[in-house]
Amino acid sequence: xxxxxxxxxxxxxxxxxxxxxxxxxxxxxxxxxxxxxxxxxxxxxxxxxxxxxxxxxxxxxxxxxxxxxxxxxxxxxxxxxxxxxxxxxxxxxxxxxxxxxxxxxxxxxxxxxxxxxxxxxxxxxxxxxxxxxxxxxxxxxxxxxxxxxxxxxxxxxxxxxxxxxxxxxxxxxxxxxxx
Numbered sequence: 001x002x003x004x005x006x007x008x009x010x011x012x013x014x015x016x017x018x019x020x021x022x023x024x025x026x027x028x029x030x031x032x033x034x035x036x037x038x039x040x041x042x043x044x045x046x047x048x049x050x051x052x053x054x055x056x057x058x059x060x061x062x063x064x065x066x067x068x069x070x071x072x073x074x075x076x077x078x079x080x081x082x083x084x085x086x087x088x089x090x091x092x093x094x095x096x097x098x099x100x101x102x103x104x105x106x107x108x109x110x111x112x113x114x115x116x117x118x119x120x121x122x123x124x125x126x127x128x129x130x131x132x133x134x135x136x137x138x139x140x141x142x143x144x145x146x147x148x149x150x151x152x153x154x155x156x157x158x159x160x161x162x163x164x165x166x167x168x169x170x171x172x173x174x175x176x177x178x179x
Contacts, residue, residue, distance in 0.1 A: 013071040020075020087140035094160040095133040103131035
């Protein structure tokens with residue numbers, strides 16, 4: 001293999017990885033109904049795709065196909081990492097506890113942080129008394145909730161986590177104060 005072919009294969013790999021990162025971001029934004037940046041992402045992705053396909057059609061051998069496939073795979077991996085960092089969205093987290101004092105402690109700690117918190121008496125398996133703490137948070141702040149639970153001595157709790165598309169009213173989805 002010549003140096004120019006190796007350079008071309010490397011270029012196909014990195015460009016394809018980049019376009020797949022764009023495609024992953026596009027999917028995330030569409031699922032969150034954030035449409036304005038999607039149009040630009042689709043345009044850039046289409047331009048690059050057409051250029052890459054033209055390059056692959058004019059080449060001989062499977063090398064470019066393998067570089068393209070590996071680039072797509074790397075792009076999905078990188079896109080997933082970026083999505084984890086962005087953590088767009090809103091979660092409703094229901095925390096179920098057996099200990100009333102721990103329920104009160106965590107609910108108050110979350111309220112002090114500025115979150116909107118509801119707590120309820122619930123009935124669990126076999127009708128046993130349980131306590132439910134319901135909090136709506138931004139997805140990127142989920143780690144704060146985990147840290148708060150750890151600080152209150154709650155390990156391995158029963159959680160129900162739901163994705164929300166939006167909230168209305170007086171619900172606070174982000175921390176107002178630092179604790």
